[in-house]
Amino acid sequence: MYKILPRILVSALLFSLMVGCANTGTTNDETKDWSADKLFSEAKSQQGSRDYTKSTQYFERLEARYPYGKYAQQAQLEIAYNHYKDQEPALALASIERFMKQNPAHPSLDYAMYLKGLVNFNESQGFLSALSKQDMSERDPRAAKESFMAFRELIVRFPDSKYSRDAQLRMGYLLGAMANYELHVGRYYYKRGAYLAAANRGKALIDNYSNTKQVEGALALMYHAYNKLGMTDYRDDAKRVLLKNFPNSTALEQDILSDPYWWAPI
Template sequence: MQKKLSLFVASCVLLGMSACSLLPDKADETKNWSVTKLYSEARSEMDGAHYEAAIKLWEKLEANYPFGTYATQAQMEIAYAYYKTQDQAQALAAVERFIKLHPNHPQADYMYYLRGLINFNDSIGFLSVIYSQDPTERDPKATRESFAAFKALVDKFPDSKYTPDAIARMKYLVNAMAQYEVHVANYYYRRGAYLAALNRAQGAVTDYSDAPAREEALFLMIRCYDKMANLDLRDDAQRVFVKNYPNSRFLKPNAGKGGWFNFLSKKAD
């Protein structure tokens, strides 16, 4: 009985496999497409913002026609499509691959610019939560990498049409990095870690001398020196502050000469 049951099961399996073999394979409709057909369809998907479908077509184009301008264009399009889907890792990988394969391509400057944009968008995401999250728990790596990418574009392609926008974004990123340091310095200051706060504020003043956030960083240095009873350095920093920011908002909240500085400790005569 057991033997008959085994034979029956085996027969069913064989019949099932035979039936499957009789069914037609699901054909790849792009298998015999020409390079122009693949390009046209991929472009159509891109224009319709169907980036995932477009990526598959660009990849097929490059795989089936790996040489020539169509393949090179497909590589660029893949990077841009991944950027639009917010797949940062894949987008950066595609950009790096293109730059490595085609360092002297006429549109290499665009790929440098795209590398900056990919990280720039990620840094914007970082900045959007910095006010609602403990800043010491965030690493502005994307901000630094975006700045480095835009700087590489500016240095390598100073006459590129993308360079002016890259410079404008770099200025924004410099202040973002300085502001991050100020946030961390304030975090330490509020917790009484005045030396740590001083070090972060001093770093912002030194490393980002042209950033608007430098004003608050210098003011925070004054407060830290005051809390640490280092009155000589405090007064030196205060003189620098008043000289550079005579109309600072940090001088205005309280009446009387010196504004907020009225609350500082008094140096012994």
């Protein structure tokens, strides 16, 4: 009897402490009595003050407490925006995908597509600004491609959206950037004696980015690569196409390995 009683007392004490802690946590939740309007307003206020973590907490509570209210869907978008501004691209993209999947006919779907493009666009900048000393043949410009596709979907589905014009401008930038990447990698292969791979990279650039100025450099790369391979017919075809499309070109006389600003699309 004397051995059992202390155990009961200890268990009761532990239970009291657990309840006390739970009550304390509930008491400290300043938002527990807030209406949906107040939660949304405070979340937007914190967002305006650039406290994106606090803002996200408020929006998450809003969505959890009022899942069918008028603010719930908007809260999902706001959370995605907060993650974007807080430099959490993976969380931002996950939030955007969730919103788009759950709300395929939402009036702000165009904004969600635009935000998806922006998140990937910012991610692509770190990739595109990398130093040319790195082994770029092993890098993947996936973010740039996904950004381009998101902007393109926006323009196709919502041509009159207020975000379409900016999306078009960013698409033009991305095209040039991705074409420059292809050209750089082709030169990387050429420098290492992989002439067929270099020629193929130049051809891929022309096939995929035919409206960019990098086509001139790609044709010059193909000319030199085919010349190294002794493939004179292909070499002469590359030269003919180059001079037909760029009659004043001096690309053939330039150093094919001179590539100091490959990441600059303009």
